[in-house]
Amino acid sequence: MRDLSSSLPSPSRRGLLKGMGGAALLGAGIPLLSACGSSGSSSDPKTVSLGSNASDAVPKKAFAEIYAAFQKQSGITVDVNTKDHNTFQEQINSYLQGTPDDVFNWFAGYRMQFFAAKNLASPIDDVWEKIGGNFPDAMKKLSKGADGKYYFVPLYTYPWAIFYRKSVFQQHGYEVPTTWDQLVALCKQMKKDGLVPIAFGDKDAWPAMGTFDQINFRLNGYDFHVELMAGKAAWTDAKVKAVFDHWAELLPYHQDGFMGRTWQDAAQTLVSKKAGMYLLGSFVAQQFADKADLDDLDFFAFPEINSAYGQDTVEAPTDGFMVSKAPKNKAGVAKLLEYLGTPAAEQIYLKADSSVVAASSKADTSSYTPLQKKAYEMISGAKSLTQFMDRDSRPDFTSTVMQPSLQKFLQNPKGVDSLLSSIERQKKTIFASS
Amino acid sequence: MTTDTNMKSPEAAAVPPSGPAPVKKRVPRGHKRLLTRRDRITLGFMAGVPTVLHVALVWVTALASIALAFTSWDGIGFGSIKWVGLDNFKQLFNDNPQFWPAVEHNVIWFVVLILIPTPFGLFLAVQLDKKIRFSRVYQTAFFLPVVVSLAVTGFVWQLVYNPDTGLINSLIGANKPGHYIDWIGDPHLNLWAVLIAASWRHTGYMMILYLAGLKGVDPSLREASSLDGANEWQTFKNVIFPTLRPTNTVVLVVTIIEALRAFDLVFVFNKGAQGTELLSILITNNIIGESSRIGYGSAIAVVLLVISLVVIIPYLISTFRKERSA
Numbered sequence: 001m002r003d004l005s006s007s008l009p010s011p012s013r014r015g016l017l018k019g020m021g022g023a024a025l026l027g028a029g030i031p032l033l034s035a036c037g038s039s040g041s042s043s044d045p046k047t048v049s050l051g052s053n054a055s056d057a058v059p060k061k062a063f064a065e066i067y068a069a070f071q072k073q074s075g076i077t078v079d080v081n082t083k084d085h086n087t088f089q090e091q092i093n094s095y096l097q098g099t100p101d102d103v104f105n106w107f108a109g110y111r112m113q114f115f116a117a118k119n120l121a122s123p124i125d126d127v128w129e130k131i132g133g134n135f136p137d138a139m140k141k142l143s144k145g146a147d148g149k150y151y152f153v154p155l156y157t158y159p160w161a162i163f164y165r166k167s168v169f170q171q172h173g174y175e176v177p178t179t180w181d182q183l184v185a186l187c188k189q190m191k192k193d194g195l196v197p198i199a200f201g202d203k204d205a206w207p208a209m210g211t212f213d214q215i216n217f218r219l220n221g222y223d224f225h226v227e228l229m230a231g232k233a234a235w236t237d238a239k240v241k242a243v244f245d246h247w248a249e250l251l252p253y254h255q256d257g258f259m260g261r262t263w264q265d266a267a268q269t270l271v272s273k274k275a276g277m278y279l280l281g282s283f284v285a286q287q288f289a290d291k292a293d294l295d296d297l298d299f300f301a302f303p304e305i306n307s308a309y310g311q312d313t314v315e316a317p318t319d320g321f322m323v324s325k326a327p328k329n330k331a332g333v334a335k336l337l338e339y340l341g342t343p344a345a346e347q348i349y350l351k352a353d354s355s356v357v358a359a360s361s362k363a364d365t366s367s368y369t370p371l372q373k374k375a376y377e378m379i380s381g382a383k384s385l386t387q388f389m390d391r392d393s394r395p396d397f398t399s400t401v402m403q404p405s406l407q408k409f410l411q412n413p414k415g416v417d418s419l420l421s422s423i424e425r426q427k428k429t430i431f432a433s434s
Numbered sequence: 435m436t437t438d439t440n441m442k443s444p445e446a447a448a449v450p451p452s453g454p455a456p457v458k459k460r461v462p463r464g465h466k467r468l469l470t471r472r473d474r475i476t477l478g479f480m481a482g483v484p485t486v487l488h489v490a491l492v493w494v495t496a497l498a499s500i501a502l503a504f505t506s507w508d509g510i511g512f513g514s515i516k517w518v519g520l521d522n523f524k525q526l527f528n529d530n531p532q533f534w535p536a537v538e539h540n541v542i543w544f545v546v547l548i549l550i551p552t553p554f555g556l557f558l559a560v561q562l563d564k565k566i567r568f569s570r571v572y573q574t575a576f577f578l579p580v581v582v583s584l585a586v587t588g589f590v591w592q593l594v595y596n597p598d599t600g601l602i603n604s605l606i607g608a609n610k611p612g613h614y615i616d617w618i619g620d621p622h623l624n625l626w627a628v629l630i631a632a633s634w635r636h637t638g639y640m641m642i643l644y645l646a647g648l649k650g651v652d653p654s655l656r657e658a659s660s661l662d663g664a665n666e667w668q669t670f671k672n673v674i675f676p677t678l679r680p681t682n683t684v685v686l687v688v689t690i691i692e693a694l695r696a697f698d699l700v701f702v703f704n705k706g707a708q709g710t711e712l713l714s715i716l717i718t719n720n721i722i723g724e725s726s727r728i729g730y731g732s733a734i735a736v737v738l739l740v741i742s743l744v745v746i747i748p749y750l751i752s753t754f755r756k757e758r759s760a
Contacts, residue, residue, distance in 0.1 A: 092724050093509055111724070118510045196611060203618065203704060256611055257597040259619020259707065265598055395724035396508070404532055407708045411621060425529045429521070430727070433506045 048332040049079045051101035051324075053088035058286045062352030069348055070339045076332045086204065096120040102327035103336060108142040108318040109387035110229075111395060112152045115322070116145030122323040123149035127334055131341030136361040138385060142318055153341050154320035154359035156349060158282040159375050160210050160388075161299040168195070168273055169298075180218075180246070180305045187253035190276040197253035199275035201266030205403035208410060209389035210315065211279055214302040216243045217313040221306070222384035225313070229393035231431035235424040241416060246305065248413040259407065281317065282375050285355035294354075297371060301378060314382035317391055318359055394430065401426045496739070502732040509726040522733035533734070536711040539625060540741075543632070543712070544693030551633040552685060555640025560670065562641070563648040577642055579635040588702025591631040592618070595703075621709030628703050628710055636692065640685060647681030648674070683749075690745050694738065713738045 050067075054060045060082060067078035081101055083091070088105075095104075096115060106112055115121050128150040132140065135154065143152040168174075172193055177183040187197035202208045217225045220239045227233040228240070255266060255275060267287035269275040278284060279302070288294040301311045321340055327333045339345055346358040347367070354369045357376045365376060379385065390398035405423050409416065469477070503522055507515045526533050558576055562569045579587060594601045595617035602617065603609040617627045651674055659669045697714040700706050706715030713734060720731030 089724055090722055093726055094722070097510060118508075120510065203707075205705070205707065256614035257609075257616035257619060260595070260597040260616045260624075260704065261619070265596075268598075396720075396727050399723050400719055400727065404708065408531070411619075411708055422529065422531050426525070429525050429529070433508075433516070433727070 045329055045332065046075065047077045047079050048103060048327075048329050048336050049081065049101035050321075050336075051088070051095065051104035052080050052082045053085045053105045055082055055085045055088075056286065058353050058355070062349045065352055066340070066345050066348045069345070070336060073339065074335050076329075076335060078336065096324060100324035102329055102333045103321050103323055105319065106152070106322045107387070107391050108152055108154055108320060109391040110393060111391050112143075112322060113146050114395070116147070116149075116151040120325050121145075121151050122325060122327065123147075123151055124153070124323055124334075124337060125150050127153065127337045127341065130338050134341055134343060134360045134362045139318070139359050139361075142385075142387075143320070152320050152322055153337050154318045155340060155346060156320075156353075156356040157316045157318040157359050157379060158356040159299075159378050160214065160279070160281045160315040160317075161301055161375075161378070163270065163278045163280060163282075163284050163297060163299045164276060165270065165273055165293075165296050166298045167296050168276060174276070176300045177303045178300075178311075179303050183303045184249065184253075186276075187250065191253060196255045196269055196275040197277060198250070198255065199266045199269045199278040200254040200258040201261030201263045202258045202407065202410060203260055203262045205407060206388075206390060207263050207266075207280065208406040209398070209402065210281070211247060212243065212406060213315055213386060213389050214279065215246050215305065216240075217315075217384075217386060218302055218305040218309060218311070219243055219246060221309040222313045222386065225386055226392070229389065231394070231397070231427055235420050235427060240420060244409060244413070244416045244420075247409075248416075251410070251413055259411065281315075282371070283355045285371060286353065294369075294371075299371070299374070312383035313386060314378055314384075315386045315388060316379045316382070317388045319356075320359065397427060397430045401430065499732045499735050500739070502729050503736040504733075505729040507726075507728045509721075509728045515729075518729065522730050523737075525730070526733055526737070530716075532711045532716055535709075536706075536713045536716050537737075539710065539712055540693055540696065542625065543629065543696050544690060546629050546633065547636050547689045547693055548686070551636035552640050552689060554633075555637045556644045558637065558641045559644035559648055560674075562645060573641075573645070577638045580638040580642070582635075584635070584698035585702050587631060587635055588699045591628075591634075591699075592703060595627050618704050619707070619709075624704060624707075624709045628700055631703075632692075632696065632699055636689070639688070643681060643685055643688070644678065647678045651677050687749060694742055694745075713741075 052060075052063060054063050064080070067080065071077050079101075088095075092106075092115075097120065106115075112121075116123075123145070128140075128143070131153070135143075139154050140150075143150050143154055145151045169176075172189075172195075174186060174189070175182075177186050190197040200207070213225065216228070219242055224233060224239060228235070233239075255261070255269060258266070263280060263284075264287055266275075267278065267280070267284050270278045270284070271288055271293055282299070285294060285297060288297055301314070304310050321337060323333055323337070341360070343358065343360050343363040346360050346363045350356065350358055350363070350372070351367070354372055357368070357372050357379065358365075365373065368376065386392060389402065393402075401423060405419055409419055502515075504517065504519055505515050506518045506522070558572075562573055566572075582590075592600075597603055597614065597616045597618060598609050600609075600617070603615060606615075607613075608615040616623070618624055655673050655677065656669060659673045664672065695714060696712055697718070700710050700712055701715060701718070704710055706712055706719070717731050717734045717738065720727045720734065
């Protein structure tokens, strides 16, 4: 990787020589990556390997269709290694240090920057020179590492919001709540009507983070979210305590037994109309197998709590691709990423998975479902976009401290003070470690 | 030290057989070597390769993880290792809300395994030892859970315990709002729920161990005791059980090991969430993660190692003492 310097504006003499050595490859139009030197690996120039976390049925099929289209266009086969979504995340560290695939699925934000800063990913500025025009500035910002270089090609994004069934709201005459009090009143009414007001499953420990984020930036604003996630604001701050107080007020209206339930199972209670609402990312739509049910699905932004911030922030995690530190088939990788950065590739994905929206501003939105159109408007109309608690903060902090802590809160909403000071103590040591 | 003993012992063992050889043919003086060059190379490899592997995979890794327990390291490149002294342990004992529950759960795990499935396994073994009809069928049925991987066991029991669609809640109707039993999530229930699954498996394991022990009991002992007029319970209590002493020692050690390495079942079940924390899971969560805390995880591993040593050392001492007196 150090050889990358040879492709920078003022190459050293040795770098120049090396660059000349790679001249044959330079012809392929990928100056930056080819400088890594053809490490002599006997890889097939007609294949690019790709580590995928798209283990769920819908995204897996959608990605496969993109790769098939790419193969038709370029003649390069994408050799996909799919791993279970959660396992992929847990093993990413050792995966990237071992013999990773050329390209891998990953997330925008802090998590991408972390691996970029650790030199476990290749910068792809050359690819962005070609695809840059396809993306709005917000996405460009999301795709850059801390060093200002591009490391990420975004494919799609999706908002977190409160999902509901139109028919259920019609049947009971519910109205979409726009303030906190209206939300609580609606929950009460739903409970009276024999519905589970808010579907919930936290077995995988991350869904609860989404609820925290929503209450937090509605109550304390985007800037506080950023400060808190970056480890700058204190968890013992009264502002954080207020978040948990609000959450505790809403907790009795959540579905029972959430600790033993996955989000997929929780989504089924919304599908079967047993639950009135569900706070989740729009990927919840993947669980609506029946088209009529899917057409009945709608969502609204989390209600306003503090009028100073209104509903100006939208949580919109962005997924895409990164290049591992020493890809075997650099020419192929560049071609693949350029393809993935085109609106055409995004449209193929969106056709198969209508639960998300394109990251590219050039993608054709005319074929969007009403749900996608609404998601697109919500994201493009937001003043600030957040990623997600574990994408905006250190993953070691969120996974070893926040996940168990939030689960603890959910089971005992009364012991918040000691919980918060425990989080703060652990946070300090983790953020101090590097 | 280990290298030395390992290197020498096979060679020493190989010496005696070649002893009688010189009798047949007179070996010229100066060629007193008992082993040919090829023999020595072969033996060197046979002793050397396992030694190198053992040292590299057991000792070096164990010592490295002890050393890492005093550092802070995110696992990316050796340059980021930072010496932090006892900080990890201080944090662990004072700040980590999951640590003490994990220790407690490991202890509970052991106590439950030794109190419930172990006697039950012994009971089954005694029954099967009577050569009742279909005893092979029963034996197979009880032993089956041991053969199945614990991860698979975890998946199967998850289906039983699933709060919405699981067997138990569907049967007793405990999956409705109002009266809801969350076997996997409720911290007062989930450890016991997993322990039932663990016991289910451990019973078969214990049964096989005791069955083997019982097969070794001299039939004349039974005969003698029945001639003396002892009933079945008296025979078992005063004659059979005392002869099972060596088996009991093995059972105790196996159970301690099972309790300390308890992991797979819980990891599949609910990843060691509230109520089912275990030391092994804390180690895994800290070391294998998106950005690992290898130093911190190693500190937990060292605690587990110390606990294991406290248990293993007395056992080894007593075993060696027995061997010496024998």
